[in-house]
Amino acid sequence: MFVGRKITQEFKMPRHLVSIINNSFPHTRQNIRKITSQNRFCSSDNKVPEMETQIERFLKEEPDFMKRLNSDFAQPYTDIYKILSPLPKDVKKSGSPLLDLNANTVLEKPGFDIKKIIANIDKVERNAKARNSALDVDFKEIPKLHKRLIILDKEIEKYQQWNNEVKQHDDDQNDTTLEGNKNINFGKCILAILSAVKNEVEQLFYLNLLQIPNETHHEVTTEGMNETDGKILEVVGQKKKxxxxxxxxxxxxxxxxxxxxxxxxxxxxxxxxxxxxxxxxxxxxxxxxxxxxxxxxxxxxxxxxxxxxxxxxxxxxxxxxxxxxxxxxxxxxxxxxxxxxxxxxxxxxxxxxxxxxxxxxxxxxxxxxxxxxxxxxxxxxxxxxxxxxxxxxxxxxxxxxxxxxxxxxxxxxxFVSIQKELYQDLGLHFNVVDMPSGDLGLPAYRKIDIEAWFPGRNKYDEISSAxxxxxxxxxxxxxxxxxxxxxxxxxxxxxxxxxxxxxxxxxxxxxxxxxxxxxxxxxxxxxxxxxxxxKFVKPWTMKYIGPKLSHKKHVTPADILYGSEE
Structure with a gap:
C-alpha cells in the first residue's frame, strides 16, 4: 500500500512558492491548498501575473510592516529580505538529500517524535555525546525552533482566516474593484512570505534533528569510542596452531x-x-x-x-x-x-x-x-x-x-546466531563483540560485530556486523x-x-x-x-610490454603494424 504524497498542481505558480506551500505542516496544509487553488493572483482578465513582482512590490510598499514580520517571525534564524529578494527561481536545496526528497513530494518529512525529543532534550544530548554524534547541534536551540514554528503556524492560520473572510465579503458584495483585489493580494503576499520564513526555520529545525542518533540499548558500554573498546560476549573456537x-x-x-x-x-x-x-x-x-x-x-x-x-x-x-x-x-x-x-x-x-x-x-x-x-x-x-x-x-x-x-x-x-553458525561451519575462530556507543553510528540501537582471527595479519578483525x-x-x-x-x-x-x-x-x-x-x-x-x-595450477603466462620498459623491450604500435627493424 502506497502511503506517500503526490500533489496535483492544477494552477500555475512559481515552483519555489509551490514547494514552500506544499511543505507546510499537515494541520495547515489543507487550508493553504484551498487558498492557492483559488488562484487569486489574477487580474480582471484572468491572466496570471508574476507572483515575484507582487511580493517585491509589497516589500517596498510596506517597509514598517515587513520589519515587524522580520523581527517577530524570521530573526535570528533567517531574514525575509535575503530569502525573498531577489526571489529564487527554483526550489532551493536544503543541504539534506532526505529533505530534498520531501521538497519534491517523494516523501513526507521524517516522523520524529518531537514531543519526546523536547521533553527529554538533556538525555538526547547525553546520548549523542556518548555516541560521538551531532557534534554541531546546539540542543538548546531545538525547543526554541519548535516554539517558533508553532508561532508561525498560528500566524499563517490567522492570515488564512483573514484572507477567506475578505474573499467571502468581496464575493457577497460582488466586489470586483481594484481595492477588493488589492485586499486579497495583500493577504496572499503575507501568506507567501510567512510560508517562506516557516520553510527556512523548519529546514533548520529538521537539519538539527537529522543529526540526532538513535537511542542506545542499556547494555551497550558508553565508555568506548571505537571498535577496540567493544565488550566480548562470546569466544568461539581456538586459534589454529x-x-x-x-x-x-x-x-x-x-x-x-x-x-x-x-x-x-x-x-x-x-x-x-x-x-x-x-x-x-x-x-x-x-x-x-x-x-x-x-x-x-x-x-x-x-x-x-x-x-x-x-x-x-x-x-x-x-x-x-x-x-x-x-x-x-x-x-x-x-x-x-x-x-x-x-x-x-x-x-x-x-x-x-x-x-x-x-x-x-x-x-x-x-x-x-x-x-x-x-x-x-x-x-x-x-x-x-x-x-x-x-x-x-x-x-x-x-x-x-x-x-x-x-x-x-x-x-x-x-541474525547473530545465523552468523555464528555460518562461520563455525567454515572452521573459523572468532569473538562476538557488543560494540560501544561511539562505534554505533547514527542508526544502530545496538550493534554486534563478529571479529575473526587472521593468522597472517596476527590480529582479530571484523568479518560481519549485525x-x-x-x-x-x-x-x-x-x-x-x-x-x-x-x-x-x-x-x-x-x-x-x-x-x-x-x-x-x-x-x-x-x-x-x-x-x-x-x-x-x-x-x-x-x-x-x-x-x-x-593448489597451484599453472595458468596462462603474460608479460608487460608497456612504456615503462626500456626502449628495446617496449612494444609500440609501429612494431605491431610494421614489424621490428631488428
Missing part, C-alpha cells in the same frame, strides 16, 4: 596465482583486484553456501539496484556531510544518485512509503550485491582484499512489528505496518551474512598448509566442484 611459517593472504594468493593486484593502478586505481581461477570459484562458493543456509531458514532472496538517490542513503543513516568521503557519487544525473555500499540501502528504498500488513511480519530477506566503498578515510591495508573499493556481499535484512517492543531485538539475536536500527530508518523513510486499521512505524534489522572478500582472507590464512596448498572446510566442497584444497 601452525608448524610452519605463517603467511598473509596476499603472499598465499599471489603464489597460488588466484589474485592479481600488480600493474593495475594505472587502469583501475588503488584498492582493486582480480580473482582468478580457484580465487573466483571460492568467492562464488561462499555466496552460494551462504544463500543455501539462509534459504533453509525461510529467507526470501532479492536483488536490489546499486544506483540510488542520496536521500535514501541519509534516510538509512548515512550522514549527509560524510557522504562524499564514503560513497561514490554518480556525475551527470539531474538528481543526486550514488553507488550503494550495501544492499541495505536498496532494501530501505524498496520499503519506503509502503505499509505492510502485520500478518506478514517479520519479513526476513537476503540479498546478493556488489558493494562500493570509497575508503578515503583510511590509509590502512592499501594492498590485499581487506579494504577494497568493490566487493561481494550477502546481506540479511529484516522488518518487524513493534507491538511488544522486543520483536526487533529477537530478530537481531536470530545492527538493530529499531525505527530510525522507518521513521525517516515512512516504512510502516498496519494492524487493526492502525499504523505504526516498523523496525528494521540488518546483518552481514557473507562479506566474501574478508572470508576469503580468513580461509586462506587459516587453511594454509606446509605444502603451499590451502585446505577448504567441508561445507564449501559441494560448491567448489568437489575441490577440498586449493
Amino acid at each position: 601452525f608448524e610452519h611459517e605463517i603467511f598473509d593472504h596476499i603472499y598465499i594468493a599471489e603464489k597460488l596465482q588466484i589474485l592479481r593486484q600488480r600493474d593495475l593502478v594505472a587502469y583501475t586505481g588503488p584498492r582493486n583486484y582480480y580473482l582468478i581461477g580457484a580465487g573466483a570459484e571460492l568467492e562464488q562458493a561462499l555466496i552460494q553456501y551462504t544463500l543455501s543456509k539462509l534459504q533453509s531458514k525461510n529467507f526470501t532472496l532479492m536483488t536490489t539496484p546499486n544506483i540510488i538517490r542520496d536521500g535514501v542513503f541519509e534516510g538509512a543513516g548515512l550522514e549527509a556531510g560524510k557522504m562524499d568521503e564514503m560513497v561514490y557519487s554518480i556525475k551527470g544525473t539531474e538528481r543526486n544518485f550514488s553507488l550503494a555500499g550495501t544492499s541495505e540501502i536498496g532494501l530501505c528504498a524498496y520499503f519506503a512509503n509502503q505499509s505492510i500488513p502485520h500478518k506478514y511480519l517479520p519479513l526476513k530477506l537476503c540479498c546478493i550485491s556488489t558493494c562500493y566503498r570509497k575508503e578515503t578515510g583510511s590509509r590502512l591495508d592499501p594492498r590485499g582484499l581487506f579494504r577494497v573499493h568493490q566487493f561481494q556481499k550477502v546481506e540479511m535484512f529484516g522488518v518487524t512489528a513493534n507491538e511488544t517492543g522486543t520483536e526487533s531485538q529477537e530478530l537481531h539475536e536470530e 545492527s538493530n536500527c529499531t525505527e530510525f530508518q522507518t521513521s525517516r523513510l515512512q516504512i510502516i505496518y498496519e494492524k487493526d486499521k492502525k499504523f505504526k512505524y516498523a523496525h528494521t534489522v540488518n546483518a552481514t551474512a557473507c562479506a566474501a572478500q574478508r572470508l576469503i582472507i580468513a580461509l586462506l590464512e587459516n587453511g594454509q598448509q606446509a605444502n603451499k596448498t590451502v585446505a577448504l572446510p567441508d561445507c564449501l566442497v559441494p560448491f567448489m566442484y568437489g575441490k577440498k584444497i586449493i
